[in-house]
Amino acid sequence: MTTRVTLISPALSTALREARFADGPLDATGLRQAEAVRGAHALAEQRATADRVFASPSVRCHQTAEALGLVAEPLPELRTCGMGRWRGMRLDEVGAAEPQAVAAWLADPTAAPHGGESLKALHIRLGHWLDGLGADARPDSARILAVAEPDVVRALTVQAIGAPTQVFWRIDVQPLTVTELSGRNGRWNLRSGRPLLGGSR
Numbered sequence: 001m002t003t004r005v006t007l008i009s010p011a012l013s014t015a016l017r018e019a020r021f022a023d024g025p026l027d028a029t030g031l032r033q034a035e036a037v038r039g040a041h042a043l044a045e046q047r048a049t050a051d052r053v054f055a056s057p058s059v060r061c062h063q064t065a066e067a068l069g070l071v072a073e074p075l076p077e078l079r080t081c082g083m084g085r086w087r088g089m090r091l092d093e094v095g096a097a098e099p100q101a102v103a104a105w106l107a108d109p110t111a112a113p114h115g116g117e118s119l120k121a122l123h124i125r126l127g128h129w130l131d132g133l134g135a136d137a138r139p140d141s142a143r144i145l146a147v148a149e150p151d152v153v154r155a156l157t158v159q160a161i162g163a164p165t166q167v168f169w170r171i172d173v174q175p176l177t178v179t180e181l182s183g184r185n186g187r188w189n190l191r192s193g194r195p196l197l198g199g200s201r
Contacts, residue, residue, distance in 0.1 A: 003142040003183060005144045005180070005181040006046050006144070006179075007147075007156065007180075008064070009147075009174065009175055010063075010147060010148075011031065011060070012033065013025060013026050018090050020088070020089065021091070022089075023080075026063045026064065033175070034067035034176060042178070043069075050145035053065075054146040056080060056149040057074040058079070068147070072147055078129070078148050079149070082116035083117075109123070109168075123168075127159045130160065158171070174193065174195075179191070179193070180192070180194075
């Protein structure tokens, strides 16, 4: 069985602009951009063929899905990385206050100096979700569409291609872009970074 996973990153929000470890609503620009691509052919095709539609359980992902015309089920497995006591802070603020802790977090995938979820734990969680897809779908194909947090998209990309966990830091996920994973028997192909307005394949 071939499993196809289409991941859409959320539109812009103030927290995303500020590199803040926080959720929050889309800003005016993000909402306008999401609504502008609602009728894109590529999105309509994905929406029509998806077996399941999910969203990371965050305000910005929910609002992005809604603006795109998607009825998405919030999925706890697709939640953003738990940032513990750093939650709500900007990365530059944390870096200034706790430079050694940030350095450890960036260098060691098992480190969780914030008291939250380590990068390794995030990858394990999302790897379990990816491995379990398709169990309840059509026997010949499983098609999943999800609006997912940028760190979730990055981690799933790393998991899918079997790259070292540290590659996570070298992947840039722009707002309202599409990352597509397709595979069977645990082997995945990747197509990433396509703007949502880019048309059909």
